[in-house]
Amino acid sequence: MSEPSADAPQDDMITRSTTDAEILLSCQNVTKEFSVAGSKITAVDDVSLEFPESSVLAVVGESGSGKSTLARMLLRLMPVTSGTITYRGQDVTHLRGGDLREYWTDVQAVFQDPFSSFNQFFTVGSLLRRGLALAKVPKDEADALIEECLGYVDLRPKEVLHKFPHQMSGGQRQRVMVARALMMRPKVLLADEATSMLDATLRVNVLNVLHDLKNDLGLTVLFITHDIGQACYLADRVAVMERGKVVERGTTEEVIFSPQGDYTRRLLSDVPDLRGSLKP
Amino acid sequence: MSTVNTSMAEETAAPRANTLRSFNFSGRFWIALVLVAFVILLGLAGLVYPTTAGEKVGSLYDAPGNGLLLGTDNFGHDVVAVLMAGTRTSLIIGLVAGTVATTIGVGVGLLAGYVGGWFEELLMGVTNVVLAIPSIVVLILISMSLPESTIWSLAIVIGITSWPWTARAVRAQASSVATREHIDVARLSGARLPGILLKDVLPYILSYAVMAFVLQVAGAILAEAALSMLGLGPSGANSLGTQLHWALAFQAVASGAWWAFLPPTIILTLVSFGFLLLQASLDEVFNPRLRRGKRKQMKQAAARRVEEARLLAQQAASEPAAGPPEPSDRARAGEKA
Numbered sequence: 001m002s003e004p005s006a007d008a009p010q011d012d013m014i015t016r017s018t019t020d021a022e023i024l025l026s027c028q029n030v031t032k033e034f035s036v037a038g039s040k041i042t043a044v045d046d047v048s049l050e051f052p053e054s055s056v057l058a059v060v061g062e063s064g065s066g067k068s069t070l071a072r073m074l075l076r077l078m079p080v081t082s083g084t085i086t087y088r089g090q091d092v093t094h095l096r097g098g099d100l101r102e103y104w105t106d107v108q109a110v111f112q113d114p115f116s117s118f119n120q121f122f123t124v125g126s127l128l129r130r131g132l133a134l135a136k137v138p139k140d141e142a143d144a145l146i147e148e149c150l151g152y153v154d155l156r157p158k159e160v161l162h163k164f165p166h167q168m169s170g171g172q173r174q175r176v177m178v179a180r181a182l183m184m185r186p187k188v189l190l191a192d193e194a195t196s197m198l199d200a201t202l203r204v205n206v207l208n209v210l211h212d213l214k215n216d217l218g219l220t221v222l223f224i225t226h227d228i229g230q231a232c233y234l235a236d237r238v239a240v241m242e243r244g245k246v247v248e249r250g251t252t253e254e255v256i257f258s259p260q261g262d263y264t265r266r267l268l269s270d271v272p273d274l275r276g277s278l279k280p
Numbered sequence: 281m282s283t284v285n286t287s288m289a290e291e292t293a294a295p296r297a298n299t300l301r302s303f304n305f306s307g308r309f310w311i312a313l314v315l316v317a318f319v320i321l322l323g324l325a326g327l328v329y330p331t332t333a334g335e336k337v338g339s340l341y342d343a344p345g346n347g348l349l350l351g352t353d354n355f356g357h358d359v360v361a362v363l364m365a366g367t368r369t370s371l372i373i374g375l376v377a378g379t380v381a382t383t384i385g386v387g388v389g390l391l392a393g394y395v396g397g398w399f400e401e402l403l404m405g406v407t408n409v410v411l412a413i414p415s416i417v418v419l420i421l422i423s424m425s426l427p428e429s430t431i432w433s434l435a436i437v438i439g440i441t442s443w444p445w446t447a448r449a450v451r452a453q454a455s456s457v458a459t460r461e462h463i464d465v466a467r468l469s470g471a472r473l474p475g476i477l478l479k480d481v482l483p484y485i486l487s488y489a490v491m492a493f494v495l496q497v498a499g500a501i502l503a504e505a506a507l508s509m510l511g512l513g514p515s516g517a518n519s520l521g522t523q524l525h526w527a528l529a530f531q532a533v534a535s536g537a538w539w540a541f542l543p544p545t546i547i548l549t550l551v552s553f554g555f556l557l558l559q560a561s562l563d564e565v566f567n568p569r570l571r572r573g574k575r576k577q578m579k580q581a582a583a584r585r586v587e588e589a590r591l592l593a594q595q596a597a598s599e600p601a602a603g604p605p606e607p608s609d610r611a612r613a614g615e616k617a
Contacts, residue, residue, distance in 0.1 A: 077464050101470050109468060116461045121483040127469075134470035180469065 014261050016250025019237065021052035024220050025074065025107065025188050030083030032069050043069040045244035046083070051188065056214055056221040058231035058252070060267070061241035067224045068112075070241070071192045074222070075109050076100055087188075105134050108181035112193035114173035118165035124176050125161035131183040149179040152216075153209050171202035178209055182217075189213070190222045195230060207234050228271050232256050240264045309561035315554030319547060323371050326364030333357060333365035333518050340530070341537040351539040353523070354530035362518050363543050369519040370501050370551070373435040377500030380439025382446055382493040389450025390477050390485075394458045404451065411444040419503065423512040431514040434507065438500045446492045453485040460484075487566035491559050498555035505548055520544040 032044040044066040051057050061067050072078040074085060076095060085093045087103065095103050111117045118127065128146050137145050147157050153175035165173060174194060181189055191210060195203040211234055213219045225231055231238055232252055239249040240263065248261035259265045331337055338352035345351070350359035392403040422437045423429055457463070458481065466480045482489070501520075507513060508521025509528065523544040527533070532540035 072464075075464075075468070077467065104468050104470065109464075111461050111464065113461055117465050119462045119466065119480050119483070122479070127465075130466065130471060130475075131469040177465070180465070184470075 013246050014248040014250075016248070016254040016260070019050070019052045019055075021055065023050045024053045025085075025087050025222075026050040027070075027074060027085045028083055030070070030073060030085065031081045032066070032073060032078070033081045042244050044073065047241075047244070047246050049239055049246060049249070051220055051222060052237075053187075053220055054214065054218045055236040056210070056223055056234050058223045058225060058235035058238045059241055060225060060228055060231045060238055062226055062267070064243075065241040066244040067226075067241055068192055071109070071190050071222070071224050075107060075190060076103060101134060105136070105184045106186055107188045107190070108184055108186035109190040109192060110174065110177045110181055110194040112196055114170050114177060114197060115165065117177055118173065120165050122164075123161065124163050124165075124168075127176070128161070128180055128183065131180050134184045145183060146179075149182045150176075152182055152213065153179045155179065169202075170198050171205060174198060174202070174206055175209065178206070178213075182213070185217075186219070188220045188222065190224070192224045193226070194223075196225070196227070203230070210234060228256060228268060240267065306561055306564050308557055309565065312554050312557035312561055315550055316558060319367060319551045319554060320371065322364055322547065323368035326361065326368055329361055329364055331358045331361045333362045335361070341532065341535060341540060343537075344539055350543055351537070353540050354526050354532070359539055359543060362523060363520075363547065365518040366520045366523050366544060367547055367551075369431055369514070369517050370504060370521070370548075373431055373438065373504045373514075373519065374497040374501035374551075376432065376435035377438035377442070377503070378493050378497035380436055381443040381496045381500070382489060384440065385443035385446025385492065385496075386450050386482070386485075386489050388443070388447040389452075390454050390481055392447070393451040393454025393456075394477060394481055395473075396455060396458070400451070400455075404448070407444045407447045407451075410441075411448070415441040416503075416506065419507055420510070420512060423507060429512065429515050431517050431519070434504060434514050435500070438503045438507075442496060442499055442503065446489075446496065449492060450485060450489065453488050454481050457481050457484045487562070491562050491566070494555050494559040494562065498552045498559075501555075502548070502552055520548050 026049065028048050030044060030047050031042065034041045034043055047066075047070060049057075049059075059067050059070065069078070073080050076085070076092065080093060083093070084091055087107065092103050125146075128149070129142070132142050132145075135142075135145060143157075146161070150157055150160065155172065155175055160168065160172065160176060168176070177194075178189075189210070194210075195206050198206060207230060210221055210223065214221055221234075223231065223234055235252050237250065238252050238255040239246050240255065240261065241247065242263045248255055248259065248264045255264060256268065259268055326333070334357065336356045337358045338346075338348065338356045340352070340354055340356065342348065342352040342356070348358055348360070350363070353359050353362055388403055388407060392400040392407075418441050419437060422441075423434065426433055426437070463476060463480050466476050471480070504513070504519060505521035505524065508519050509524045511525055513519055513522040513525060521544075524541060527537075527541035527544075530540075532538075
């Protein structure tokens with residue numbers, strides 16, 4: 001990338017405060033370009049972020065701001081165009097095969113759509129047992145692990161293991177997905193719009209599950225959402241993305257309650273007001 | 281089945297409606313099934329028919345009659361017995377060749393569609409080259425170069441020349457499935473390539489593969505008939521194609537012995553028509569948009585929904601105490617907010 005902005009990449013990003021906790025996962029100058037019908041679209045543009053251990057970082061932005069692309073790159077499900085991803089000080093940008101699977105034992109994800117995340121032809125039981133490939137537990141402890149992980153999300157094996165995805169409600173499905181991710185005993189959990197397709201009560205339910213996981217297991221959660229309210233409810237730190245760039249980052253307190261970036265202010269002013277009037 | 285937004289209150293899904301009705305088999309399907317079943321039964325009937333195909337029961341082209349339903353062929357064999365044996369052979373060749381072609385085609389298509397990139401270009405390049413070579417020429421060359429032509433070698437030769445279009449069709453489907461989220465989930469669960477292809481991609485294109493298989497069987501039966509008619513058929517075995525070959529060689533048409541060439545022609549027409557119709561009606565089963573008589577079905581479905589809604593309303597009325605779903609979670613949210 002020989003753009004002039006590469007010399008001063010952080011120019012337009014407002015960094016409110018940094019953290020002194022240990023950085024678990026980070027990305028440096030990560031860029032993703034797609035070529036669509038001959039023209040280039042930059043979905044993620046020179047993003048650098050750090051995820052401190054045992055905290056919740058929310059990435060907020062409107063649709064198309066590159067949040068999900070960033071998540072997929074951090075998960076190594078999609079190659080980066082340029083930049084590096086570092087996990088525990090190790091460059092993981094170009095891992096392959098066994099090393100990549102090893103990475104996935106530490107970094108797991110829950111996706112947006114609780115229906116399309118499932119293979120509709122298999123039961124929850126076979127979905128979870130598939131995860132045993134990475135979980136590295138002896139065979140006789142497999143059932144105990146499945147029970148434990150379902151327990152974290154308040155589900156009992158007897159109730160769900162034999163069920164097909166279409167036989168469960170959206171909330172149950174999403175909780176099964178969280179349980180699946182937990183089977184590898186990950187250190188980082190990416191939740192990519194994991195609550196967007198759930199209705200309000202279920203959403204709080206899943207948010208609480210994520211919150212408890214952070215507290216109980218010391219999980220680092222990367223929570224990607226377009227909903228500032230949810231970010232505020234859950235996150236310790238917030239990064240705001242606009243058109244592929246991080247425009248403002250800092251603690252939740254700083255970014256949401258005293259925003260400095262224009263875009264952050266605009267985003268905040270679009271949050272529906274409980275007192276009900278449409279803003280002028 | 282949009283269950284995406286069902287509420288937590290509905291923890292257990294309603295039992296599925298009658299499976300047979302949900303398949304919506306059309307009249308075409310049943311006609312196709314009867315045709316195919318008839319041909320299969322004809323093939324199997326040869327196993328219990330009193331005379332065998334190799335038994336001499338008359339002289340050259342005896343006309344039907346005298347206890348022989350379709351007379352005799354040029355060797356003096358009973359045409360009915362030969363027809364039954366030939367049908368059986370043709371069906372076996374069709375099934376084996378169809379299996380071989382579908383396996384190769386689905387395998388190549390799955391790999392190309394899922395893996396993508398240069399690998400896809402390579403596989404599809406090979407596929408297009410094979411597609412461009414007229415397969416009948418390759419078939420003739422390979423069958424001539426084989427030391428001995430059996431029904432199995434013939435079936436395999438037909439199979440390995442007819443897979444390319446299946447591969448192309450499957451590739452398109454597989455590359456669409458490959459972008460779905462459940463594939464990411466499977467990868468994150470540590471699934472490897474073969475597991476993903478077999479468990480996460482193949483089931484989603486299985487309806488397509490089944491239809492391709494049916495078409496391949498029909499195509500293989502016709503290809504066998506064409507080869508056998510040219511004299512490249514299985515040696516020492518009867519098939520519908522060899523029957524036509526001998527009828528041609530011994531001037532059945534010129535001598536007016538219609539019973540020697542019409543029956544195999546009719547069976548060939550029936551079997552390929554039956555399979556094509558089966559394929560088309562399976563398409564309707566798998567793709568609801570193509571269903572015929574849809575208006576009637578929609579009316580029935582609407583009536584069913586009204587009935588279900590009425591039952592639900594009755595249930596709700598009988599349990600007035602059912603509060604909002606998961607009250608404990610609400611309380612919990614209240615605490616934290």
